[in-house]
Amino acid sequence: MLKKSLTGFQKSSSNKLGIPISSVLSASKGSIPIDENYNSWLVEHPSALSFFDQMMKEDRGKKIVVFLDYDGTLSPIVDDPDRAFMSDEMRAAVREVAKYFPTAIISGRSRDKVKEFVQLSNVYYAGSHGMDIKAPLRPVRSCDGKSHTKAHDKKGTEVVFQPAKNFLPAIQKIITELEEKTMKIKGVRIEDNRFCISVHFRHVQEEDQEMLEEKVKSILEHYPEFHLCWGKKVMEIRPTIEWDKGHALEYLLDTLGLSTPNNVIPVYIGDDRTDEDAFKVIQRRDQGYAIVVSNVPKDTKASYSLYDPSEVLAFLLRLAIWRKSSSSSRPQAQILGIGD
Numbered sequence: 001m002l003k004k005s006l007t008g009f010q011k012s013s014s015n016k017l018g019i020p021i022s023s024v025l026s027a028s029k030g031s032i033p034i035d036e037n038y039n040s041w042l043v044e045h046p047s048a049l050s051f052f053d054q055m056m057k058e059d060r061g062k063k064i065v066v067f068l069d070y071d072g073t074l075s076p077i078v079d080d081p082d083r084a085f086m087s088d089e090m091r092a093a094v095r096e097v098a099k100y101f102p103t104a105i106i107s108g109r110s111r112d113k114v115k116e117f118v119q120l121s122n123v124y125y126a127g128s129h130g131m132d133i134k135a136p137l138r139p140v141r142s143c144d145g146k147s148h149t150k151a152h153d154k155k156g157t158e159v160v161f162q163p164a165k166n167f168l169p170a171i172q173k174i175i176t177e178l179e180e181k182t183m184k185i186k187g188v189r190i191e192d193n194r195f196c197i198s199v200h201f202r203h204v205q206e207e208d209q210e211m212l213e214e215k216v217k218s219i220l221e222h223y224p225e226f227h228l229c230w231g232k233k234v235m236e237i238r239p240t241i242e243w244d245k246g247h248a249l250e251y252l253l254d255t256l257g258l259s260t261p262n263n264v265i266p267v268y269i270g271d272d273r274t275d276e277d278a279f280k281v282i283q284r285r286d287q288g289y290a291i292v293v294s295n296v297p298k299d300t301k302a303s304y305s306l307y308d309p310s311e312v313l314a315f316l317l318r319l320a321i322w323r324k325s326s327s328s329s330r331p332q333a334q335i336l337g338i339g340d
């Protein structure tokens, strides 16, 4: 639709990225019906699809590393968390991207669960909002140095990094208490994400949601080393350590030997609040692309946007095709020794 006149953003002729407003709007034309507010927001967070060529032109010759959130990014948000399947097309696109660029999935889910959904062996997985990472075996620079545990895999080529391992017994106790204290509230769903817990309230009647929140908070009063975060119709209970998706991104760059900011372009695509921690890291590095997936205007540190997972699919396909068609296309996966 995009019928909107320039009212509301006529005052400046370009956004924070220095992209002329007229080109943001014309580049987005014809893609999706967009309302007035979204249109204004798009000026500050232009479509990564429409601006693909400009983005890639600037970074020719640098190493791109791809980071992907799972729910709401690779799979659409659905009613049942156990049925948040990724389409075969999306899987093929991620597989293709990972042939050319080191690629990691960073999810709030447990690492096993997200791997079960994604089913690819040429990507790295970080579960529990980055508190459970399986990464290549290399010395690391950025970690809290206190409670992390590394365990080699059978081949001795990968390590598991779990900075919240000491919290596992308490997490299991909290889950038991949550199940007991919320069993009478219809629609609650407790998901064990290994190093964190999701309390889903998507199916809880509105009038019961406050009571649920109170119960969760009253349990957490006895566990001061945990805190509560909010996601999409979900309360997330996490150990209070200085570790989030942003740290996971830095950790993976380090372990991949790609932490030199000048030469490396991290591309992070995510849709939820916890992805903002990774967006902040990219913003701080002043190198890379933070891309938020959203069909509504929202506060975000991301510079670019994609409307929904179908646009994520289109972006990933384009990235793979772009890399394939560019001259020196020796697959990164070969260089880094991972393969599907």
Ligand SMILES: O=P(O)(O)OC[C@H]1O[C@H](O[C@H]2O[C@H](CO)[C@@H](O)[C@H](O)[C@H]2O)[C@H](O)[C@@H](O)[C@@H]1O
Residues within 6 Å of the ligand: 069, 070, 071, 072, 076, 077, 078, 079, 080, 081, 084, 106, 107, 108, 109, 191, 193, 198, 200, 202, 231, 232, 233, 234, 236, 272, 274
């Ligand atoms: O970091 P992510 O991979 O985005 O995981 C965040 C949470 O995603 C899941 O919950 C969300 O998606 C569900 C399926 O579409 C939806 O039913 C739910 O309402 C959303 O909050 C997952 O179930 C959570 O455990 C993750 O923390």
